[in-house]
Amino acid sequence: MARDPARAAARERLARTSVPHKDPARPSRLRIWVKRRRSLLRPAIYGALGCAALGVVVLAVRAVDPAGRVRSIAEAFGGVGEAFGLEVQHVILEGRRNTPTDMIRAALGVARGDPMLEFSPEQARARIETIAWVQQAHVERRLPGTILVRIEERRPFAIWQNNGHFVIIDREGRVVASDGLDQFGPLPLLVGTGADTTGAALHDVLRQQPEVAERVQAMVRIHERRWNLRLHNGTDVLLPENHEAVAIQRLGELQREAQLLDRPLAAIDLRLPDRLVLRPTRQAEPAEQPAQQQATRARRG
The missing domain is CATH 3.40.50.11690 (Cell division protein FtsQ/DivIB)
Structure with missing residues (x-):
């Protein structure tokens, strides 16, 4: 049976223009390491971004309302802080010598487990400086859970x-x-x-x-x-x-x-x-003898 010249030519052109099939390239070790740890890195990245965004919002609110009158906003972010574990865990006190610790604790107005973002260092400082022994106070909030109190006492004179x-x-x-x-x-x-x-x-x-x-x-x-x-x-x-x-x-x-x-x-x-x-100084006069007493009475008489 005779070959069809046209069909044979078409098959030959198709064979010349077809791209040879290649095996997919093997991924690098770095790509494999990143892919395996992506599930672990993603929550940490989201948490860091959330804390950063939360800090920006808190600073913005503080700049607009330095006296803290927008309490509802602070309370709302306090709940977010609790979700991120931002609670008071430690209170560091420096410079105390004569000031009663219970007075400082009462003026600080915070307890372990309280939300860090609801605590106002400025208000606490003002309260501490009303204590008689305290000449100057510095209160600092250190995230995630530490409050630093540094006082300068008056010296007994x-x-x-x-x-x-x-x-x-x-x-x-x-x-x-x-x-x-x-x-x-x-x-x-x-x-x-x-x-x-x-x-x-x-x-x-x-x-x-x-x-x-x-x-x-x-x-x-x-x-x-x-x-x-x-x-x-x-x-x-x-x-x-x-x-x-x-x-x-x-x-x-x-x-x-x-x-x-x-x-x-x-x-x-x-x-x-x-x-x-x-x-x-006045010195006591010597007591008169009986004869002297009689002479004195005689002179007076």
Whole structure:
């Protein structure tokens, strides 16, 4: 049977133009590793993106409403924070020495398990700074679950006695404690109205004259105008108004030259710049003998 020339030519052209079949290329090891771990990476990526978006929204709300008046929004995001595990787990307190921890805890106003995003560091800082011992506070929120509280305390400066009451004050005269006065060690004693706010300046002047300072038992404010120094031996030193530094320097010189402060005196008056007035202590007069008593009655009779 004769071959059809046209059909044979068509088959030959088809054989020349057909693309040879190739086996699919084998995937690389990196592609296999990524494909196997894609199921593990996807939740972590979504979680990170969610936290980032949540942080942006919180910052935007805080910028628009710094006082936190949009509480419903905060509560809504608080629920989201709980879903991501953003709850209070740890509270770190730094700088505390005399401030009661229960007062700080109450002012902080947060407990373990509370939503982190509902906690306001600024409001907590303002509450903590109302505590008498606290001069300055810093409150920081560290995600996911830590709150840092750093305080700077007022330093106990002196014991202030006024109207029969004793309290601990700082250099500015602010009362920081009213009980447990002995636990702060030896402190200067200030007495009288106004001594709380003006005693620091006089104390600094006294420190420049150690011979005088070591003999002072109390600094007494007189009529809110001037000072007396009560010494350990009972002597009162009367200082001039507004010229305490000059008088105390003079007193130090008298002590170094003549041991004036060690004498049995009732008072040393330095109020006049050009003179020194000394008042001796009163000594008991000797009792009269019977013969002297009779002579005295005879003279009176």
